[in-house]
Amino acid sequence: MQQVGINVNLAPVVDVQTATPPLLASRTFGTDGNSVATYAGAFLNGLQKNNVIGCLKHFPGLGSLTSADDPHDTLPVVSSSMDTLQKYDLAPYKKLIATQKPAMIMSTDVVTTAIDPDLPAELSPKAIDGVLRKQLGYNGVVITDGLYMGGLSRWGLAESAVLSIIAGNDLIEGPYTSSQVAEVVQAFKDAIQNGRLTEKRIDESLQRILLMKMQYGIIKA
Template identity: 50%
Template structure:
């Protein structure tokens, strides 16, 4: 919430862990593993809906209802005169609300949150924008406060010094009604090293894997989390889990190996270290394929002509493995899709615009219910055939949740207007928009970017 919005606050006790819920490797303030829904809870949730009508007013009355992170005490903060008002509800009603919130998953709480959001807020959350200016600007402020963007990606020009980066990100978060995903695609190595001028060179995935040391692998993941979070960046669009079948423009030095086994071996400790330290990791570039083409996807649509069986055994293997990992900290918080054509599975559409890839395989077959972010839709493989706004609609239809990279407010507004037109003519449903918005809000709650709360009306 912006600093100038005064609100009352009631802090609830930490939620109890469900039976069998893992808590390994969690740093204070880091993400909590999600809960599994039980049959009993389904019945309780249905009964609780009637209660929510009454209890939600209490949430709204008090403003923000925060759940402390691991290690935090559930105490009323001192030194906030005037920020508490007497509740019109009796203790049993307050206790019922506490137990209701305690029993719900982040996704279920996010569904309640989304139900109170305006359409403009929901559509804005589906965009990770890029600023045209290096520092905080009126245009960026407009995208945050009026277009309600869900996040922003930052490059070297936006991250000139540590103090400048912190100032820009801090101002952006203060102005955002819903906290932002602040991202960078920092991989290390020779090519995708956005922070080399601040932190110096760091080894990339290929160098890490060639060292043969899983301890070094884990240490590099921890350092990545520390460095990014120190600047206010909460999301890294990494690691790259493409399998480098042939050396190409998009994968050389950027992947953990030339086999699926090598990529899986070194991705696991790395992403666990990132996420256990509170940094959102985004595996890319789903569904793979960039490791089997010499072409640069920024310029042309790459084509991977391998068979369906080969694609499943190699390119898709890291995604299936980590989505279904028994270790929740190895499951990717986000996945980035990309524009590669794999005719053996979908001969007509690039993967990130393909319902077969994004919904049938990723969502239904592999069971992924996290946030999926597109690659930049202005890249050559997409822009040669569709406008950015047209491709954005197709991407959400296919099963993506966020659109990466509309640059500036004019292009961001164009994408939002395309969403509205698609809702009007039936190409998109409100249920589909709500689904993606809820995934994004749940992710922000899970990583403690925002409190567990209902928005103020």
């Protein structure tokens, strides 16, 4: 990746596979939190010690979803209890945040009812600010999953982008044409003007992004 000038890898997947048939069978490291953390941690370490930014995903977890619950097409719901989430889905994050300091974590398009029964995780302050930041102690960069995916169609791309930043994400994935980029930029401007987004909130993300870029040599202080 370094040889071809790529400085970010949106991996590893740390979803803990507990469903049958699983949604991400070929992309998961195991069926329990410890083994997933062990193998994903080795993968992450291999990236980051060689100055490539790694990214744990898909927070707060897609491992309990079956192949019929693809977020690209629909908005899946995980109804696991908080105890189950702590034992499986959140376990790799808890361990790897403490031991490996992942540069980035990706939030995703899933309603996890024990955390927030109303909003998908990547649009939910309860998930990003409440669980990931406060409970798990993560202070690195959070990036969204694809905001163009079918699960978020009811909100639309521009509104999803605004809600994701309000929720605590720092980077967004989604707009991939010039018109979509312009639409999202205008939505951000409107949200700042009408008070939904504050400059303070934007500056928090900017600081995290710049610190990550300095840490990995993308920019110099």
